[in-house]
Amino acid sequence: MPRLERRAQPSRLMMFASPLIAAVLMLITGYILFSLMGKDPIHAFWVFFIKPLTTSYGVSEWLLKSTPLILCGVGLAIGFRARVFNIGAEGQFTMGAVAAGGVALYFYNTDAIWVLPLMMLAGVLGGMAWAAIPAFLRTRFNTNEILVTLMLVYVAQLFLGYLVQGPWRDPEGFNFPQSKMFTEAETIPVLIAGFRVNWSFIVALVLVVVSWFFTYKMFAGFRMEVSGQAPSAARYAGFSEKRNVWLALLISGGLAGFAGMAEVAGPIGQLQPTISPGYGFAAIIVAYVGRLHPLGVLLASLLLSLLYLGGDTAQMDLNLPSAITGLFQGLLLFYLLAADIFIHYRLKPDSNGSRPRLTPPPEPQGDIT
Amino acid sequence: MSTEQAILILVSIVIAATPLAFAAFGELVTERAGVLNLGVEGMMLLGAVIGFAVAKDSGSLAFGFFCGMLGGMAMALIFAVLTQHLQTNQVATGLALTLFGAGLSAFIGKSYVGMSLTGLAPISIPYLSDIPILGPLLFHYDLVVYGSFGLLIALIWFFKSSRWGLIVRAVGESPTSAHAIGYPVIRIRYLAILFGGAMSGIAGAYLSLAITPMWVEGMTSGRGWIALALVVFATWKPLRVMVGAYLFGGVTVMQFYGQGMGIHVSSQILSMLPYIVTIVVLVLISRNPRTILLNQPMSLGQSFYPRS
Numbered sequence: 001m002p003r004l005e006r007r008a009q010p011s012r013l014m015m016f017a018s019p020l021i022a023a024v025l026m027l028i029t030g031y032i033l034f035s036l037m038g039k040d041p042i043h044a045f046w047v048f049f050i051k052p053l054t055t056s057y058g059v060s061e062w063l064l065k066s067t068p069l070i071l072c073g074v075g076l077a078i079g080f081r082a083r084v085f086n087i088g089a090e091g092q093f094t095m096g097a098v099a100a101g102g103v104a105l106y107f108y109n110t111d112a113i114w115v116l117p118l119m120m121l122a123g124v125l126g127g128m129a130w131a132a133i134p135a136f137l138r139t140r141f142n143t144n145e146i147l148v149t150l151m152l153v154y155v156a157q158l159f160l161g162y163l164v165q166g167p168w169r170d171p172e173g174f175n176f177p178q179s180k181m182f183t184e185a186e187t188i189p190v191l192i193a194g195f196r197v198n199w200s201f202i203v204a205l206v207l208v209v210v211s212w213f214f215t216y217k218m219f220a221g222f223r224m225e226v227s228g229q230a231p232s233a234a235r236y237a238g239f240s241e242k243r244n245v246w247l248a249l250l251i252s253g254g255l256a257g258f259a260g261m262a263e264v265a266g267p268i269g270q271l272q273p274t275i276s277p278g279y280g281f282a283a284i285i286v287a288y289v290g291r292l293h294p295l296g297v298l299l300a301s302l303l304l305s306l307l308y309l310g311g312d313t314a315q316m317d318l319n320l321p322s323a324i325t326g327l328f329q330g331l332l333l334f335y336l337l338a339a340d341i342f343i344h345y346r347l348k349p350d351s352n353g354s355r356p357r358l359t360p361p362p363e364p365q366g367d368i369t
Numbered sequence: 370m371s372t373e374q375a376i377l378i379l380v381s382i383v384i385a386a387t388p389l390a391f392a393a394f395g396e397l398v399t400e401r402a403g404v405l406n407l408g409v410e411g412m413m414l415l416g417a418v419i420g421f422a423v424a425k426d427s428g429s430l431a432f433g434f435f436c437g438m439l440g441g442m443a444m445a446l447i448f449a450v451l452t453q454h455l456q457t458n459q460v461a462t463g464l465a466l467t468l469f470g471a472g473l474s475a476f477i478g479k480s481y482v483g484m485s486l487t488g489l490a491p492i493s494i495p496y497l498s499d500i501p502i503l504g505p506l507l508f509h510y511d512l513v514v515y516g517s518f519g520l521l522i523a524l525i526w527f528f529k530s531s532r533w534g535l536i537v538r539a540v541g542e543s544p545t546s547a548h549a550i551g552y553p554v555i556r557i558r559y560l561a562i563l564f565g566g567a568m569s570g571i572a573g574a575y576l577s578l579a580i581t582p583m584w585v586e587g588m589t590s591g592r593g594w595i596a597l598a599l600v601v602f603a604t605w606k607p608l609r610v611m612v613g614a615y616l617f618g619g620v621t622v623m624q625f626y627g628q629g630m631g632i633h634v635s636s637q638i639l640s641m642l643p644y645i646v647t648i649v650v651l652v653l654i655s656r657n658p659r660t661i662l663l664n665q666p667m668s669l670g671q672s673f674y675p676r677s
Contacts, residue, residue: 085460087464137648137651137652141652141655141656142655142656142657142658142661143648143651143652143655143656144601144651144655146407146460147594147597147598147601147647147648147651148648148651150591150594151591151594151595151598151644151645151647151648152644152648154590154591154641154644155641155644155645158637158638158640158641159637159641161637162635162637162638165635165637166635278471281468281471284464284468285465285468288461321475321476321479323472323475323476323479323586324472324476325472326468326471326472326473326475326476327469327472327473327475327476328472329468329469329472330465330468330469330470330471330472330473331469331472333461333464333465333468333469334447334451334465334469337451337455337457337458337461337462337465338451338455338457340457341455341456341457
């Protein structure tokens, strides 16, 4: 019977292979699931993963939906590296959208060129402000940021709901809980006429490069990395923990806020009670599946965005509930966590036939997955 | 405010507090064994959807509760296998459990959206419930409410006076020592995690079978996370968990009766209250790092590898 044996060194190959293993296991589970539901699994796979990308409109939607995931995921990855667990990107996303929407409604008929940049700024600041609350509470009062960021998601969503039903409701909107449609000057221009993917996708790509530079080339990024991997070494080196917490939350909050702005000033075009199908939570999965590396985040975002699209097409073509998307997302993260064991262990055939055992790995200081 | 109104409000506080108490009691036991399971919300969602689906299909509320409990345990089992055998990080695995639970419950519950059933009815204790004021206030609840008090007493006894309670505490404080004396640390942690799942499952089923007898996607709306905060707020003590649950039950009920009581604020703003109070309470309790350090199980959140 094979047993698990600790590797002398963590396997770099497995580091990169395990997201792929996780994706394959997710597909196998999908195969079984589709079969159990009485659908032809091959056809279902085609509908889910290939069909959305067969039209140029589908490709545009794919990139469009990956944009908020990239933006939130890149920010979260920076935080997770420093072991600051911002799991409330969904709330910062919402507050970014609220702030940008506020600017759009305030300067409604201005039709000036500076309105859109101001909305972007407001979006970033809105997200940052929302993330500043857990940063302040953690650094000043030692409060766990996981619970605070999560609680603030509900507060932000209720606040948005209050705004669009109350003060910001469109007076000519037949009492629907939504704001006025933003004007053209308040909407991010699309990349190609006729398709919904807009310039925020390009901004997201640029930010992938910027975050790579920050993480691997800048001293601030290095400091955060050290605090995450070896907190005591970081303290000994005199790196301020508070500064890391603030940086991690402000960066991830700002990016999530920008993503929220891009969503309401892009495909949605107004404020409404629900503006995200859980992008902020999916971004947590994106960050882990992407190995907390900017390029990995980009690839993982494309995969998860495809899951969103596939869920929609599967609902239309196969009459499957679109909730299957969330199921696949959760499975992917589970399989990834399980496959990650082979970074530190390998299988070794055992002649004694004893049951599989674990020998202690090095103290898991930094890597969270 | 009339007496009837006051009784009505107090009774709804009890009802709102009960699922929080169950979920927090479960997490309390898990954490006392040194395991941090952030997946309470996911386990509750599964308990809620399975409880409702089974009760709807079988017509039996009791069977629904039982299967909801099993659903929570099944989720906890995934968590246990990953963290105890595959040594995955508990924070990441707990988050994964919540995200997975949200997806899985929405998937299972799709065909049950919009259905309703007759919820769990309160039982009037003969004679006692006829006492004016005290009767309806104390002796007219469903079995789960009484069960939460039974559980409270059992847990206080378990951790204070029972041998097994001491063993669980030892495992949570110092798994290495517990292992050295010969206690099966991993097995005990398994049981503690499964107990947590079972209680979360019941808490979830109580939402979909008693409080609002229907299934709505994401209907726990953060109660699992509030339960997690409650355990910290209670400094890992059962009686304080109960007090905290009633405090939060009161806050939750405020949002429904707030406008009737003359507070003219939009319902969304009032609905923010439980979440804001959670944050405030967390700040108050963690303000002094020593409070947490002195009360938190020493090995909370850390993996344990038996060396032999």
